[in-house]
Amino acid sequence: MKKGQEPGQLDKEAVGRITCRILQEEEPGGMLVKKLWRLAGMLICLLCLTGGLCSAFLSGFGIRYLIPVFWMLLIVSVLFWIGFSRLPLEGVYRLLAILGTLIGVSLFLLLLQKDVIAGYMSAVNGVRSRLNEAYDGTLALYQASASAMQMTVFFGFILFLLAGLLSAGICYRTNPAVVLAGEFPVLAGIGIAGGTPSFFSFFLILLGTLGMLSAAAVSRADQRDQESARQARQMTEQMKSSVNVWLLLQAVVLSLLAFVLVRPLTNTLLQAQEAGMKTQNGVLQAVWQLLPAVSGGRLKLSVEGVGGGVSDGTLTDQDGFYFGKVQALKVTVSEKPSETVYLKGFIGTDYTGTAFEEADGESFVQAASLWKLDGNVSLGVENLPFLRTYYAENVVFTGEGDDAKPELAANAASSAVTLQVENLAANPNYTYVPYGAFLNDYYQVLGGDGALAGQSVQQDIFSCYPRKQLEEVLEDWNETKQQESTLDQAESAYAAYVQAHCSSLPENLSYLQEKFDLELETKESADPKEAEKNWEKIKTAVVSELAGNYEFVREPEAVPEGKDFVEWFLKESKEGNSVHFAAAATMLLRACGMPARYVVGYAAPASLFKGQEDGSYQAVLEDDNAHAWAEVYREGIGWTVVEATPGFAALVTESDGASGQKEQEANSPDTPGEAFYQEDTPEAETPGIGSRIFRVVKKALAAVALTIAACGIAAVIRRHILCKRRRRGRKGETLGEQIQRIYRSFAALQKFNKKSVCSCQEERFAKQLGKKYPVFSEKTAQKLANIVLKACYSDQGLTKKECQFVLDCYEKLAEAVSKELSPAKRLVGSLIFCFW
Numbered sequence: 001m002k003k004g005q006e007p008g009q010l011d012k013e014a015v016g017r018i019t020c021r022i023l024q025e026e027e028p029g030g031m032l033v034k035k036l037w038r039l040a041g042m043l044i045c046l047l048c049l050t051g052g053l054c055s056a057f058l059s060g061f062g063i064r065y066l067i068p069v070f071w072m073l074l075i076v077s078v079l080f081w082i083g084f085s086r087l088p089l090e091g092v093y094r095l096l097a098i099l100g101t102l103i104g105v106s107l108f109l110l111l112l113q114k115d116v117i118a119g120y121m122s123a124v125n126g127v128r129s130r131l132n133e134a135y136d137g138t139l140a141l142y143q144a145s146a147s148a149m150q151m152t153v154f155f156g157f158i159l160f161l162l163a164g165l166l167s168a169g170i171c172y173r174t175n176p177a178v179v180l181a182g183e184f185p186v187l188a189g190i191g192i193a194g195g196t197p198s199f200f201s202f203f204l205i206l207l208g209t210l211g212m213l214s215a216a217a218v219s220r221a222d223q224r225d226q227e228s229a230r231q232a233r234q235m236t237e238q239m240k241s242s243v244n245v246w247l248l249l250q251a252v253v254l255s256l257l258a259f260v261l262v263r264p265l266t267n268t269l270l271q272a273q274e275a276g277m278k279t280q281n282g283v284l285q286a287v288w289q290l291l292p293a294v295s296g297g298r299l300k301l302s303v304e305g306v307g308g309g310v311s312d313g314t315l316t317d318q319d320g321f322y323f324g325k326v327q328a329l330k331v332t333v334s335e336k337p338s339e340t341v342y343l344k345g346f347i348g349t350d351y352t353g354t355a356f357e358e359a360d361g362e363s364f365v366q367a368a369s370l371w372k373l374d375g376n377v378s379l380g381v382e383n384l385p386f387l388r389t390y391y392a393e394n395v396v397f398t399g400e401g402d403d404a405k406p407e408l409a410a411n412a413a414s415s416a417v418t419l420q421v422e423n424l425a426a427n428p429n430y431t432y433v434p435y436g437a438f439l440n441d442y443y444q445v446l447g448g449d450g451a452l453a454g455q456s457v458q459q460d461i462f463s464c465y466p467r468k469q470l471e472e473v474l475e476d477w478n479e480t481k482q483q484e485s486t487l488d489q490a491e492s493a494y495a496a497y498v499q500a501h502c503s504s505l506p507e508n509l510s511y512l513q514e515k516f517d518l519e520l521e522t523k524e525s526a527d528p529k530e531a532e533k534n535w536e537k538i539k540t541a542v543v544s545e546l547a548g549n550y551e552f553v554r555e556p557e558a559v560p561e562g563k564d565f566v567e568w569f570l571k572e573s574k575e576g577n578s579v580h581f582a583a584a585a586t587m588l589l590r591a592c593g594m595p596a597r598y599v600v601g602y603a604a605p606a607s608l609f610k611g612q613e614d615g616s617y618q619a620v621l622e623d624d625n626a627h628a629w630a631e632v633y634r635e636g637i638g639w640t641v642v643e644a645t646p647g648f649a650a651l652v653t654e655s656d657g658a659s660g661q662k663e664q665e666a667n668s669p670d671t672p673g674e675a676f677y678q679e680d681t682p683e684a685e686t687p688g689i690g691s692r693i694f695r696v697v698k699k700a701l702a703a704v705a706l707t708i709a710a711c712g713i714a715a716v717i718r719r720h721i722l723c724k725r726r727r728r729g730r731k732g733e734t735l736g737e738q739i740q741r742i743y744r745s746f747a748a749l750q751k752f753n754k755k756s757v758c759s760c761q762e763e764r765f766a767k768q769l770g771k772k773y774p775v776f777s778e779k780t781a782q783k784l785a786n787i788v789l790k791a792c793y794s795d796q797g798l799t800k801k802e803c804q805f806v807l808d809c810y811e812k813l814a815e816a817v818s819k820e821l822s823p824a825k826r827l828v829g830s831l832i833f834c835f836w
Contacts, residue, residue: 042170050159051074052202056187056190056202058155065151069156077164084164101164109157119154122145123151133607169182183209327424327425328621329422330421330618332618344599345426345601348599353506361446375441378445379441385470392476421434430601509567535594547646556580578628583628594633608625627645715832726742736790736791746806750772775812784809790802
């Protein structure tokens with residue numbers, strides 16, 4: 001009973017405190033249900049965030065894994081960390097528990113180190129491949145491949161670590177900053193590397209993030225004063241049951257609609273999109289053909305940027321308009337490719353200084369009349385690689401020595417794959433055909449042995465051998481064959497023809513032969529047999545020379561009129577697109593004695609092919625897949641791709657990239673990597689993929705720094721204005737209003753310091769203020785309260801001296817609080833809240 005209170009009189013304040021305490025207490029059953037709901041929320045948030053982030057990485061880089069095992073490991077990891085966060089351990093015991101967990105993880109790595117390392121290397125390969133595609137890089141790939149189970153084991157380890165990090169911000173202490181610090185680096189890294197995460201992974205991340213933020217908001221609400229918490233709890237208890245049922249019903253209905261309705265409509269939507277894209281591509285294709293004619297030839301369209309981006313061999317028309325995201329070809333293959341699929345369009349043989357032209361068809365016909373090929377000789381020559389590979393796969397010899405007779409095996413079969421090419425909007429002047437394909441009689445070959453003429457509609461199905469497989473089979477056949485077949489004889493005759501017609505250099509480029517020195521046993525690199533013997537070294541030297549001394553750009557400088565295209569690129573500009581690199585590689589290979597041609601078509605990286613419901617794999621090639629490359633003729637093999645454009649060289653095949661890397665490591669700087677022009681040009685370093693990424697990150701950091709600087713300047717200006725206004729008052733403001741505003745800042749500063757006192761209306765104000773802030777005496781605090789109350793109820797008789805006294809009290813409090821705060825919080829109080 002308070003002093004002065006009559007017996008039996010109700011103490012309302014005490015009743016209020018008791019009532020509030022009673023309302024806050026819950027029955028044991030209610031507490032258990034509340035804990036279970038909280039644990040369920042933690043479980044869902046942690047599952048969504050951890051699974052979403054890992055799924056974003058896996059889907060973004062096309063990594064194979066076992067989905068059931070993955071989600072089982074995810075659930076186990078999440079349950080472990082939720083249980084770990086609920087353990088009643090503090091201090092040294094929690095440290096011991098963490099140490100035990102680390103020991104367990106180390107044992108896991110020790111027992112499954114081979115699987116983890118294999119999974120890590122394959123994951124890095126996926127990231128590097130996507131980096132090469134996104135930044136035109138030349139990062140070498142590891143010579144390792146992991147099974148789906150090994151990838152799942154590796155990412156199970158990643159799941160465990162990631163779940164532990166996220167649980168610190170969800171389960172142990174609800175802190176959005178910790179969770180976002182784990183999310184942002186993963187998502188930013190995937191985006192910078194060019195990954196394309198699935199929508200499902202983004203949905204999981206969004207769901208988990210919203211749940212985490214909601215939990216953080218509820219946690220902050222629980223820390224408010226008792227009265228507001230009591231009112232919020234009463235309202236929540238009244239609405240909780242009905243809201244939970246309603247939200248659960250909505251979630252079930254929306255999920256059913258998403259999976260039942262949207263999935264069957266996907267194919268229809270894709271078909272509609274493709275139909276619309278075909279119409280759009282048709283318009284752009286018409287623009288591609290019409291605009292140069294309308295402009296009298298003044299309007300140039302880029303070879304690598306236009307729908308139907310395959311030109312007629314003209315090299316100088318590189319500047320002009322650039323169309324983007326135009327679907328050109330649809331390629332469907334029966335088996336997933338393990339290498340880049342090259343589709344030949346234009347093939348140029350004769351170099352004029354500004355263009356490559358088709359070969360002389362009459363010369364080919366005259367020479368081919370002596371070869372032992374039936375029917376259409378041009379198609380016969382085109383089919384030689386396919387037929388010889390099929391023959392080598394299935395022929396068996398009966399007898400020995402000269403009496404040996406070749407016969408096809410009884411169970412003859414072909415390992416060729418089926419590849420379908422549909423022309424959506426590519427240049428219709430050419431038929432796009434893969435290497436190692438078999439051509440039927442209705443195709444027309446231009447220039448005798450060049451490109452295939454276009455069709456009104458191309459939707460062809462080819463039987464073809466993958467390039468690497470074809471080369472391996474024919475190399476083995478050339479070494480082990482007991483006698484030459486008619487096909488082998490025809491191939492030898494064609495090789496002689498190619499050597500005579502595809503090895504010429506113009507006079508202005510003849511110096512390349514003199515300056516090329518690969519440190520072979522002899523310097524007779526122009527000898528065909530010597531060149532074939534050193535084929536790998538020659539290819540590595542040419543690719544290394546171009547990649548090491550020249551830079552890839554999509555919009556190169558125009559070649560001055562009257563200048564030789566290749567000579568200008570090699571000596572002057574030293575930067576260009578795939579047209580420049582392919583043309584230069586063709587001339588350099590010829591200088592080394594290898595017959596070479598210039599090709600423009602489409603390049604489809606293996607990662608572009610996606611599985612279809614019928615078991616096939618499909619890729620839609622857009623205008624930016626239009627590409628130029630060189631091809632050399634290897635006797636006994638056929639025309640072989642030489643990819644010299646930086647960035648694309650790493651995509652030819654994994655084995656090619658690995659062999660190229662070995663060559664570069666095994667040889668000193670004076671061998672394959674040595675510049676062709678040591679006397680004429682200084683050494684130059686081409687920015688690689690690391691430099692390109694560095695430039696992107698540098699620009700982003702510069703933008704962030706400028707934004708922070710601008711915000712800092714704005715904060716300083718705002719602080720100056722508010723502090724000046726606090727000292728001098730606002731225009732038209734009375735003394736009473738100014739005193740009230742200063743006192744509001746006085747109270748806000750106490751709250752910011754988490755040492756608030758009661759209202760100045762209460763008698764204990766002076767004692768509390770003096771106790772918490774010793775810079776104020778009880779007399780000063782009481783005087784402050786009197787002035788503030790006077791300003792609140794009647795500002796008559798207020799003086800500037802009293803207003804200055806209140807301002808002095810505020811500044812005295814600000815100085816005292818500033819000494820108690822940490823530097824970071826002091827900076828926040830200064831720049832954001834403008835307390836001082």
